[in-house]
Amino acid sequence: MEIPQAENQYIEFKSEKVSAKNLAEEIVAFANAEGGEIWIGVEDDLQITGISRSYEEDIINICRSAVIPPLQPTYEEVDSEIKGIKIARISIPKGVDRPYYTSKNQYYIRVGSTKRIASREELIRLFQASGLFHYDRVEIDGTSVSHLDFSAISDYFSNYQISFATESEDEKIRLLTASDVLGPNEKSTLGGMLVFGISPEKILPQAGIAFAHFSGNHLDAELLDKKNFGGSLPRQVDNALAAIKANRPVASTIQGAKRVESPHYPDKVFRELLVNATVHRNYSVVGSQIRVFMFNDRIEFILLITDLGELDSNELNML
Numbered sequence: 001m002e003i004p005q006a007e008n009q010y011i012e013f014k015s016e017k018v019s020a021k022n023l024a025e026e027i028v029a030f031a032n033a034e035g036g037e038i039w040i041g042v043e044d045d046l047q048i049t050g051i052s053r054s055y056e057e058d059i060i061n062i063c064r065s066a067v068i069p070p071l072q073p074t075y076e077e078v079d080s081e082i083k084g085i086k087i088a089r090i091s092i093p094k095g096v097d098r099p100y101y102t103s104k105n106q107y108y109i110r111v112g113s114t115k116r117i118a119s120r121e122e123l124i125r126l127f128q129a130s131g132l133f134h135y136d137r138v139e140i141d142g143t144s145v146s147h148l149d150f151s152a153i154s155d156y157f158s159n160y161q162i163s164f165a166t167e168s169e170d171e172k173i174r175l176l177t178a179s180d181v182l183g184p185n186e187k188s189t190l191g192g193m194l195v196f197g198i199s200p201e202k203i204l205p206q207a208g209i210a211f212a213h214f215s216g217n218h219l220d221a222e223l224l225d226k227k228n229f230g231g232s233l234p235r236q237v238d239n240a241l242a243a244i245k246a247n248r249p250v251a252s253t254i255q256g257a258k259r260v261e262s263p264h265y266p267d268k269v270f271r272e273l274l275v276n277a278t279v280h281r282n283y284s285v286v287g288s289q290i291r292v293f294m295f296n297d298r299i300e301f302i303l304l305i306t307d308l309g310e311l312d313s314n315e316l317n318m319l
Helices: 020-032 056-065 120-130 150-158 169-178 190-196 233-247 267-280
Strands: 011-014 036-040 074-079 086-092 108-111 114-117 209-214 223-229 250-255 258-263 290-294 299-304 313-318
Touching: 011 020, 020 036, 020 056, 020 086, 020 108, 020 114, 056 074, 150 190, 190 233, 209 233, 209 267, 223 233, 233 267, 233 290, 267 290, 267 299
Parallel strands: 011 036, 209 290
Antiparallel strands: 036 086, 074 086, 108 114, 209 223, 250 258, 290 299, 299 313
């Protein structure tokens, strides 16, 4: 079997002398990321030193006692390029019960060709991905009910035949807390601020949409229009959609004696893309806003959806 030529995000080389503690840390890091392989009997410089015995039972024990929650790796012994020398390949799947941690209560993630202890923000995203933690319910320090738009809240509750405006102050707090708009300490939650906040961009600078219209097909083309939209998520979507409609080219045809304009795409297409972007953006990542780039030949919707701390910009869709 051909041995990988270098360590990377998915490959780790280890000497036969590696400790059980170090193996547990590497296994946890791979399980918390996208999975990977540990090759035992191969040094960091690719020197093949091999293994003197089977380590299958050791690996199974590590994954059951030193990795929490336990996971099931795949162990395989293969012939190396050097006759008579065997090496072991341990395949670690992407964990289905993330986040994983060691028996020493340490959480690791894989970053490039190394492991590292997960930061607070990375742990939050791991718990989010597992469904054990909902970031939109986290209370935001320095906020209160006064940061919320009661008119928008009243409209929301009217859909459930509740006259929010006429309720007592205590009942309003109870309703907002039961709906996760406020947390137990009567501070606005992240979700409450995003949907009902008066000026959420002042508290959450990453919670906005940046729009730019270029005259050509690349970012170095002349900038024709540029806008930044803040406010609640519904307001952001409405304003960004208005900017797209104002800047998009519109084809027209003559029908009888009238000119009839016919956009290439209906408004609902762009609204759906904007809604998806605001819903799926990872607001635990403090970085750039959602970006909408309009070119001559396409429109790009770009947002941050990373779950492991590497701030990769991913295109939601391209038209």
